[in-house]
């Protein structure tokens with residue numbers, strides 16, 4: 521009995537793969553330090569957990585609207601308006617089972633066989649697989665490390681064809697940590713104006729930006745910017761809620777939001793009702809827990825970057841946001857699957873090989889783990905490099 525061609529072509533997730541390998545080793549009693557999956561090591565704040573418990577007790581355990589409760593969608597609009605200065609109404613919001621699900625739905629909704637979606641390497645592992653699952657073609661732009669791994673309107677122009685359906689902008693980026701400025705995004709919006717191409721703006725790390733910088737959304741760049749942009753975000757990273765599985769899209773294109781609501785009606789139905797109540801508490805609160813986590817991530821970033829810069833044969837750009845260092849190890853080799861394997865076997869440190877992000881020659885180190893483990897893990901890498 522055979523499987524579909526679509527499903528047979530998808531590659532295993534490099535991020536989730538390395539994490540389960542490291543977890544399996546730890547279970548066997550092996551002392552492994554994981555710089556693998558990007559997930560905040562902080563616990564979900566208590567007031568959010570309490571909202572989940574209260575939801576269970578209050579019997580909020582039934583189906584909700586597939587697109588999410590009105591209260592949650594209104595709270596998302598309020599947050600987008602107060603912090604990002606972009607106005608939406610609840611009909612523009614679709615809540616899903618994590619931002620990953622939101623992205624999957626978008627590609628299903630906008631792509632036909634042979635359509636093209638432009639994505640920038642290093643890209644987050646799941647984009648290309650999700651695009652292929654929609655029978656579309658990922659068109660990959662490869663800005664150099666010297667360009668901060670960022671595309672420009674000019675380089676984007678050369679990749680646009682009559683088949684282009686969308687461009688993914690992930691700022692700050694997983695894995696490079698690069699952050700686009702308002703001017704850079706404005707040039708991209710001007711280029712795309714009138715072309716019928718969407719910007720899929722993955723803003724999942726937009727609250728985790730350092731050095732007083734701010735993440736800008738293309739949707740905040742005038743009428744055209746808002747019309748062409750589909751915002752993707754969620755509570756996983758900002759509120760340390762990865763397991764609760766709540767993500768969302770915001771778009772004023774009602775044909776897109778109704779299509780995705782319809783898709784959810786027939787595929788997943790509503791995201792977990794209890795998680796929605798917890799997400800409501802998270803999104804409606806002030807952002808003090810977010811600033812605490814951001815301050816801690818910044819300390820760890822500074823430490824990790826300093827240590828990497830002091831090591832021979834490796835280097836990295838300073839990430840402006842998210843919680844990863846994307847380390848250039850090309851002096852040692854380009855087969856980073858092998859390098860990551862050796863690091864795990866010899867040094868007992870789990871890292872994600874660049875191949876998963878479309879960038880062999882690099883490894884990704886997550887600093888969403890304690891300072892103590894970061895120090896110990898970097899000591900091990902340094903020693904391994906010397907040997």
Ligand code: PMP
Nearest residue numbers: 618619620644694724754756767
């Ligand atoms: N986009 C990026 C860039 C990510 O790193 C992640 C990490 N999981 C996601 C989307 C999806 O997040 P989630 O499904 O947990 O909301």
Ligand code: GLU
Nearest residue numbers: 533535536556557558694
């Ligand atoms: N997004 C995180 C990462 O890049 C979590 C794992 C995943 O969903 O791929 O590590």
